[in-house]
Amino acid sequence: MTLFLSKTLNKIDNKSRVSVPSTFRSALKNQSFNGIIAFPSYSDRCIDSCGINRMELIAQNLDETENYSKAEFDLISLCFGEAEKLPFDKEGRIILPKNLIEHSGIKDEALFVGLGPTFQIWEPKTFDQNKILTLKKAKEKNLKPRLKPIPKGV
Amino acid sequence: MTLFLSKTLNKIDNKSRVSVPSTFRSALKNQSFNGIIAFPSYSDRCIDSCGINRMELIAQNLDETENYSKAEFDLISLCFGEAEKLPFDKEGRIILPKNLIEHSGIKDEALFVGLGPTFQIWEPKTFDQNKILTLKKAKEKNLKPRLKPIPKGV
DNA sequence: TAAAATTCCATGTAATACCATATAAATATT
DNA sequence: AATATTTATATGGTATTACATGGAATTTTA
Incomplete structure (x- = not known):
């Protein structure tokens, strides 16, 4: 399974190129598209990313499930329009599009x-x-990190 | 798997020619017809498109399975009737028909x-x-985009 | 033969492939 | 353990190619 862990800080040059951390790159090594999928996060001021395999799974599910209302379907469809396929160059960089x-x-x-x-x-x-905001809210609500029981069949 | 992502704005000349985005073209590279299938969307004021392979798959499913309701069957039949095969020219353009x-x-x-x-x-x-309308409706119904593949068995 | 459709060719711009170097990490050597 | 050597990764800049687009030439068909 593809697992992305830890944090990395990289520079962006004047052509909007950034190196994707090599650990992330190697996590994506066996996927059918050599790069990442990126789209604006729905809830935060950041970019959400994954490999093409996950995107294909989502697409397939959307295609095969009949229980979506038109409103739901349209909303999810918008995400595909916002998603960008960003290929790695030979050095493992991507180009971040303006909108992102x-x-x-x-x-x-x-x-x-x-x-x-x-x-x-x-x-x-x-x-x-x-x-900081996340920690503050957690403190207010007295939340503690915990593991939820793993659903069967996963 | 063929996946169409992101948005591209292209110009139409006085002969109704438009360049199909190269990313879309390369997604269609290995299909048996070098072009796109296009038909009027039944629910929106836009053109629905895909590759020939998807049409063939739908046709085959329609033929082999009992999984379609009469209403679905009729809708798909309508689409087939209105679908246009639009071939790429050497530069990767199509000609948009008047009705579309x-x-x-x-x-x-x-x-x-x-x-x-x-x-x-x-x-x-x-x-x-x-x-704007889609986002408004989603907000009214308190929908959030589900960008997770639905786990099997859940 | 005129009109329409298709194919062919030319060009500015933007994307990306290529090469060179710096920095960091890992390994080896003393 | 400290230092040297190698390897991998990140970064910067240049050259090349691909793409979108406009127009001309050719073919088709009405």
């Missing part, structure tokens, strides 16, 4: 954050602010 | 929007309006 740079507020550095089956790309400052 | 231009309200620009296994072609303004 704008959405994330990224300037000259990009923070890659592993989330397991997916990862995110953040403007470092925004990530820090968000982290 | 009229149905979509396209004038001098065409917005190609990836939907995963299919894609759509929109008049840019119409797409923007429709997007």
Whole structure:
């Protein structure tokens, strides 16, 4: 299974190129497209990313499931339009499209954050602010990190 | 698997020619017909498109399985009747037929929007309006885009 | 033979492939 | 254990190619 872990901070040059951390690259090694899929996060000021295999799974599911309302279907469909296929160059870099740079507020550095089956790309400052906010909310609600029981069949 | 992602805005010349985005073209590279299948969307003011392979698959399913309701069967039949085979010229362009231009309200620009296994072609303004509407409806119904593959057995 | 459709060719721009170097990590050597 | 050597990774810049697009030439068909 593809697993993205840990954080990496890389620079962006004036052509909007960033090196994808080599650990992430090697996690994607066996997929049918040599690069990443990236789209604006629905809930945060960052870029959501994954490999093509996950995207194919989502597409297939959407195609085969009959229980979506038109409103649901249209909403999910919008995501495919926002998603960008970003191939690696020979050096393992991608080019960040304008719209994703704008959405994330990224300037000259990009923070890659592993989330397991997916990862995110953040403007470092925004990530820090968000982290503080998350911890604050957790404290207010007295939340503690825990594992939920794993559903059967997964 | 054929996946259409992201959006591209291309111009239409006075002969109704449009360049199909090269990413879409390469997604269709290995199909038996070098071009796209296009038909008026039954629910939106846009053009629905895909590769010939998907049409063949649907036709085959229609023939072999009992999984379609009468209503579904009739809808698919309608689509087949209105579907146009639009071949690429040497430069990767297609010619948009009059009826599709009229149905979509396209004038001098065409917005190609990836939907995963299919894609759509929109008049840019119409797409923007429709997007706003989709997001509004989603908000009303408290929907959030499900970008997770649904685990089997759940 | 005129009109329409298709194929062919030309060009500016933007994307990407290529090469060179710097930095960091890993391994080997003393 | 400290240092040297090698390897892998990240980064910067240049050259080349591909793409979208406009128009001309050729073929088709009405």
